[in-house]
Amino acid sequence: MRVDVAIVGGGIVGATLALLLAQRARIDAARIAVIEPMPAVSPLHGSPFELRVSAISPGNRALLTGLGVWHALDASRIADYERMLVWHESVPPDSPDVLRFDAAEAGEPDLGSIVENNALQAQLLHRCAEQGIGILHETLRVLQVDADAATLDLGATQVVAELVVGADGAASAVRSALGVQADSRDYGQRAIVATVRGERSHGGTAWQRFLSTGPLALLPLPGDECSIVWSALNERADALLAMEPRDFEAELTAASAGVLGALRLTSRRAAFPLRRLAAQHYARQRAVLVGDAAHVIHPLAGQGVNQGLEDVVALAAALALRPARESPGALAALRRYERERRAGNALVAATVDSLDLLFTGSGALRAWLAREGMAMVGRSAPARRFLVRQAAAGRSWPHR
Numbered sequence: 408m409r410v411d412v413a414i415v416g417g418g419i420v421g422a423t424l425a426l427l428l429a430q431r432a433r434i435d436a437a438r439i440a441v442i443e444p445m446p447a448v449s450p451l452h453g454s455p456f457e458l459r460v461s462a463i464s465p466g467n468r469a470l471l472t473g474l475g476v477w478h479a480l481d482a483s484r485i486a487d488y489e490r491m492l493v494w495h496e497s498v499p500p501d502s503p504d505v506l507r508f509d510a511a512e513a514g515e516p517d518l519g520s521i522v523e524n525n526a527l528q529a530q531l532l533h534r535c536a537e538q539g540i541g542i543l544h545e546t547l548r549v550l551q552v553d554a555d556a557a558t559l560d561l562g563a564t565q566v567v568a569e570l571v572v573g574a575d576g577a578a579s580a581v582r583s584a585l586g587v588q589a590d591s592r593d594y595g596q597r598a599i600v601a602t603v604r605g606e607r608s609h610g611g612t613a614w615q616r617f618l619s620t621g622p623l624a625l626l627p628l629p630g631d632e633c634s635i636v637w638s639a640l641n642e643r644a645d646a647l648l649a650m651e652p653r654d655f656e657a658e659l660t661a662a663s664a665g666v667l668g669a670l671r672l673t674s675r676r677a678a679f680p681l682r683r684l685a686a687q688h689y690a691r692q693r694a695v696l697v698g699d700a701a702h703v704i705h706p707l708a709g710q711g712v713n714q715g716l717e718d719v720v721a722l723a724a725a726l727a728l729r730p731a732r733e734s735p736g737a738l739a740a741l742r743r744y745e746r747e748r749r750a751g752n753a754l755v756a757a758t759v760d761s762l763d764l765l766f767t768g769s770g771a772l773r774a775w776l777a778r779e780g781m782a783m784v785g786r787s788a789p790a791r792r793f794l795v796r797q798a799a800a801g802r803s804w805p806h807r
């Protein structure tokens with residue numbers, strides 16, 4: 408099979424790229440292949456919420472609307488959130504030192520939407536198929552890249568492409584096959600995810616409390632359930648996972664400072680080890696990395712998917728600017744994309760790491776710094792407005 412672009416990994420990032428290339432980069436949909444071994448299934452209407460959800464910024468929601476994907480999602484399973492409260496465990500949740508972001512204050516209707524990863528991925532892949540983009544339910548086994556082409560061995564199928572894109576997540580086989588080194592660090596934490604219900608309505612608010620053992624986020628879902636992302640140092644996470652549900656709920660309610668009253672689990676619990684990763688290169692002749700294959704950060708900022716979507720917008724824009732008849736695998740456009748994204752992604756990773764270092768761990772100085780830092784931003788209306796506008800635009804970092 409010969410194509411212009413073979414995208415390895417049809418997660419949210421890879422599938423969005425396929426649609427963007429066909430829409431914006433002068434690449435025929437029939438000349439794009441997405442290789443994704445796992446079938447993505449949309450959750451059934453009325454079924455319990457999936458454990459993996461993402462906060463999608465208004466800017467990226469507009470991107471997905473423009474690709475014909477957002478409005479095809481089941482709206483009854485999506486929650487928009489209008490405000491976000493962030494605070495440190497050393498202050499009570501009603502303290503003036505709580506950092507409060509309000510969409511209304513920045514003139515935005517909301518700060519973003521919480522959507523189930525499966526639902527979004529399934530709809531993206533469905534849209535790809537509708538557009539005539541080839542979906543191969545296979546796994547990349549061997550990749551060989553030379554000056555003329557990239558050759559992908561999928562076992563049953565062999566694909567020859569002008570450009571191969573690694574959108575295959577943190578353990579990227581494409582990155583390994585290219586011999587691209589990645590700087591990586593274990594945060595020594597696990598993120599516990601689950602669905603919960605409080606005694607009080609979340610009122611369209613997302614909450615994040617920084618504890619010395621790691622941050623706890625409560626993300627609003629429709630009908631007053633919340634999705635939790637509770638990052639905790641490994642030992643603490645193991646203990647929390649081993650607890651009986653009732654004991655876990657008591658710990659969770661205490662960790663949330665009771666902002667929604669007593670919290671009850673409405674799902675099982677799952678956990679993900681947290682690592683940071685940064686590929687040393689994004690672009691090679693005929694090969695490029697996007698999304699988690701290129702960079703992974705701590706989920707405390709809720710930016711992984713959003714950063715990946717920014718990557719693919721930049722890659723599609725760089726390919727759209729290539730001279731007529733130039734191959735999509737030519738290095739110049741891929742380097743333009745790398746220049747546009749790599750430094751910015753590194754800055755986001757460094758900022759998120761500093762927040763993790765500042766907030767996770769004990770000590771009076773750390774608590775004071777964390778509290779004062781937040782209070783300083785909190786007291787400045789222009790700073791808050793600026794951050795909200797950046798976040799709403801889907802920007803994980805202020806653009807030049």
Ligand SMILES: Cc1cc2nc3c(=O)[nH]c(=O)nc-3n(C[C@H](O)[C@H](O)[C@H](O)COP(=O)(O)OP(=O)(O)OC[C@H]3O[C@@H](n4cnc5c(N)ncnc54)[C@H](O)[C@@H]3O)c2cc1C
Nearest residue numbers: 416418419420461462547575576698699709710711712713
């Ligand atoms: C607990 C938690 C909460 C998070 N919350 C948020 C949030 O609120 N907002 C946000 O923006 N981000 C969030 N993130 C980050 C986000 O989940 C990731 O950044 C995002 O899923 C990365 O998308 P991706 O498509 O690059 O990679 P993945 O989602 O990992 O997709 C990679 C795809 O490649 C496929 N694949 C793998 N190997 C191969 C192979 N050899 N051949 C073919 N296909 C292959 C896989 O099947 C998979 O479908 C969170 C992360 C965690 C851990």
